[in-house]
Amino acid sequence: MSSLLFALSNQRLDDVPPFAIARRVGALVSFAGIVRDNNEGKSVTRLEYSAYQALAEREGTRIVREAIERFDLIAAACCHRVGALELGEVAVRVWAAAAHRGAAFSACEFTIDQIKERVPIWKKETYCDGEQEWVRCHHP
């Protein structure tokens, strides 16, 4: 996936960046979002991600492009899981490569924040009492 800036995957996410590290790279920051065992006070046993694939890929790609431009990155990428995940699995990875660490750290944070806010991906959590819930979809 060397040319892909954003990808959805139903396979475990490798921690190796999906791009070659150019000689002028001085910093590579990677972020991993992990499936945690609790959310808003409830004990989570598993979860499932689903996505509107065509638009998720478009919007995710736009976000990584924005990060590259904004932080003057040499390379960047993001990969997000879909399907059923167990506790402790990596749900999302972001990589940012820059000449210096400041830009790479900032770009990683920017990218994951935007991904969570803008990309049409949904999370259904299963709790220890067997209840299930679409996260953020419950409004009074």
Next chain:
Amino acid sequence: MQIRISYYAILREQRGLDEETVRTDNSDLRQLFRDLERAWGFSLSEKHVRPAVNDEFCDWSRPLVDGDHVVFIPPVAGG
């Protein structure tokens, strides 16, 4: 006109379908959502969903045309 509607996440469960093709004379996206919301008892109102047409986000004011592919996007929760 004929339009295709795809459903995701909680709206997919509430509609009980991934996708359907509907015939309508109504070109108003907001009215279409309100009709579906009433018909299928959606728990999300229009202020919680975002429309997309033909795989791009759009405004509620975008008029529908024959052949459009419509998705009402529930609050996202990636990451």
